[in-house]
Amino acid sequence: MPDQQINKILLVGFRATGKTTCGRLLASSLGWGFIDMDEELKKRMGKEISEIVREKGWDYFRAKERLLLKEILFDSDDKRLVVSTGGGVVLHKDILSDLPGDTLAVWLRASLETIQKRMSKDSATAHMRPALTDQGDPINEVMEVLREREPLYREFCHIAIDVDDLSPAQISERILSYAR
Numbered sequence: 001m002p003d004q005q006i007n008k009i010l011l012v013g014f015r016a017t018g019k020t021t022c023g024r025l026l027a028s029s030l031g032w033g034f035i036d037m038d039e040e041l042k043k044r045m046g047k048e049i050s051e052i053v054r055e056k057g058w059d060y061f062r063a064k065e066r067l068l069l070k071e072i073l074f075d076s077d078d079k080r081l082v083v084s085t086g087g088g089v090v091l092h093k094d095i096l097s098d099l100p101g102d103t104l105a106v107w108l109r110a111s112l113e114t115i116q117k118r119m120s121k122d123s124a125t126a127h128m129r130p131a132l133t134d135q136g137d138p139i140n141e142v143m144e145v146l147r148e149r150e151p152l153y154r155e156f157c158h159i160a161i162d163v164d165d166l167s168p169a170q171i172s173e174r175i176l177s178y179a180r
């Protein structure tokens with residue numbers, strides 16, 4: 001856990017675990033700034049994530065994501081900020097393993113079933129969540145990618161919240177108790 005006043009909260013977790021939804025709510029409850037990394041990358045590049053990946057590939061997307069993460073953590077003007085990260089931010093292991101002392105990383109942990117159900121229902125999946133593996137199907141590949149990423153979420157996050165049976169408001173409430 002951070003040993004000083006918390007100024008930044010990073011919401012981390014797999015696709016469709018509610019990082020964007022809960023982050024917006026949490027920032028508004030705290031009266032802090034808010035940034036959604038995927039939305040920011042889309043805005044900066046003027047394209048949907050699916051287009052960026054189709055045209056330039058995942059390595060290019062990760063390079064841009066990495067620069068943005070560093071900028072947010074180390075050069076942001078906003079003193080207090082809630083950050084909804086992209087699902088793959090744990091791949092930037094060197095950054096996540098050396099977070100500033102005022103930054104709390106929260107893992108929104110959901111079951112395979114919840115993730116697949118939410119991804120299938122969410123119209124944003126088509127343009128925000130292109131396939132990550134050779135399987136070519138973002139829903140079918142979830143188990144394989146989760147298996148790789150769960151140890152990273154566990155290693156880098158200070159706290160985990162099981163979100164399957166909680167509403168966004170309940171999740172935001174839980175996180176609030178750590179930030180005050």
Ligand SMILES: Nc1ncnc2c1ncn2[C@@H]1O[C@H](COP(=O)(O)OP(=O)(O)OP(=O)(O)O)[C@@H](O)[C@H]1O
Pocket residue numbers: 013014015016017018019020021022038084085086087118119121122128129163166167168171
């Ligand atoms: N606690 C919740 N209970 C039920 N549905 C939820 C909850 N949180 C989010 N959702 C729904 O799940 C879907 C995905 O949510 P959201 O976009 O916030 O996830 P995300 O973690 O930001 O995903 P990504 O990593 O792809 O950006 C949305 O349709 C949202 O309405």
Ligand SMILES: O=C(O)C1=C[C@@H](O)[C@@H](O)[C@H](O)C1
Pocket residue numbers: 014015038049085086087088089128129130132
């Ligand atoms: O899990 C991932 O690697 C990703 C999740 C989304 O938030 C986007 O950042 C993008 O689709 C990559």
Ligand SMILES: [Mg+2]
Pocket residue numbers: 019020021036038084085086
């Ligand atoms: Mg999101």
